[in-house]
Amino acid sequence: MSESDLSRLVGSAVVLGITLLAYLISVRLGQRFVKRLQGKGAETGARAVTLWLMIRRVILAVLVITAVLMVFSIWDITLTPFIAMGTVIGAAVGFGAQDVIKDLLAGFFILAEDQYHIGDTVSIAGTTGTVDDIQFRVTVLRDYEGNVHFVPNGQITVASNFTSIFSQPVLDIGVAYGQDVDVAMDVILDELNSLAADPQWQAKIREPAEMLGVQRLGDSSVVLRARLTTIAEERWSVRREALRRIKNRFDLEGIEIPFPQVTVHQRSD
Numbered sequence: 001m002s003e004s005d006l007s008r009l010v011g012s013a014v015v016l017g018i019t020l021l022a023y024l025i026s027v028r029l030g031q032r033f034v035k036r037l038q039g040k041g042a043e044t045g046a047r048a049v050t051l052w053l054m055i056r057r058v059i060l061a062v063l064v065i066t067a068v069l070m071v072f073s074i075w076d077i078t079l080t081p082f083i084a085m086g087t088v089i090g091a092a093v094g095f096g097a098q099d100v101i102k103d104l105l106a107g108f109f110i111l112a113e114d115q116y117h118i119g120d121t122v123s124i125a126g127t128t129g130t131v132d133d134i135q136f137r138v139t140v141l142r143d144y145e146g147n148v149h150f151v152p153n154g155q156i157t158v159a160s161n162f163t164s165i166f167s168q169p170v171l172d173i174g175v176a177y178g179q180d181v182d183v184a185m186d187v188i189l190d191e192l193n194s195l196a197a198d199p200q201w202q203a204k205i206r207e208p209a210e211m212l213g214v215q216r217l218g219d220s221s222v223v224l225r226a227r228l229t230t231i232a233e234e235r236w237s238v239r240r241e242a243l244r245r246i247k248n249r250f251d252l253e254g255i256e257i258p259f260p261q262v263t264v265h266q267r268s269d
Contacts, residue, residue, distance in 0.1 A: 011074045019067040026059050050117045050134055054107075057136065102154035103137040110134065110153060116161045121233070123160040125151045166206055167235035169228050171242060174221030176256040181222055184255055185211050188226050191249045195242055196228075204234040221258045 030052050037048035111134065116122045120131050122141070127149045129141035139156070141149040171192075175184045192209035195201055207229040215225035230238045250257060 106153035121162040125155045163232040169235045169239040171226045176258045
């Protein structure tokens with residue numbers, strides 16, 4: 001091996017070492033910054049984690065490209081053929097890559113506008129689940145059954161975030177027409193207030209319960225509507241517990257929850 005080849009090997013090793021060191025330092029600084037923001041609140045911390053994952057991928061791509069170009073320069077490898085080939089390939093791919101560009105731009109605006117974070121429960125492009133990752137081109141969702149969905153960012157026209165700041169689960173409860181609806185409403189509101197006062201649940205409920213009144217007169221029941229205001233991620237657990245308590249209380253009070261029935265009238269000649 002000639003002396004020039006040896007110096008080139010050393011130079012290449014130095015470039016790769018510096019690149020690796022720069023990446024490790026940037027990762028360390030980024031993690032410290034994210035940890036500091038996490039101490040300022042859950043919402044700020046979730047946004048910081050999401051942005052950092054995207055920024056880390058950008059840093060890695062920039063460092064790798066820079067290192068490759070520097071190694072090529074050390075070995076006196078001309079880039080002209082690669083540039084020409086890249087131009088041709090880029091022109092060919094450009095015609096068929098419009099959707100990819102659309103996905104990339106949509107992903108950028110999702111992060112810039114803070115539409116949702118990793119860990120949020122969202123409904124996008126007809127799919128509902130928890131956000132596992134937000135990549136350059138796709139958002140990765142995991143639904144309630146554990147299935148993973150890769151949703152192209154360009155297909156997201158409406159994003160519904162179920163875990164942003166607070167939630168207001170609505171309870172529609174039917175009672176029989178023979179029941180006194182005022183009594184039933186008092187029972188429901190009393191049970192919801194009891195739930196809010198329970199030490200196990202009070203930290204998950206932000207405001208007093210609301211009894212909104214009669215929602216509709218159904219075929220077999222009078223539907224009463226109540227509403228709770230909860231911490232966003234606890235909306236489902238609080239709603240399930242509220243329904244459980246109301247059912248048990250109705251049983252104690254003798255308030256009937258009707259179910260669809262068919263009445264047969266028999267006529268004799």
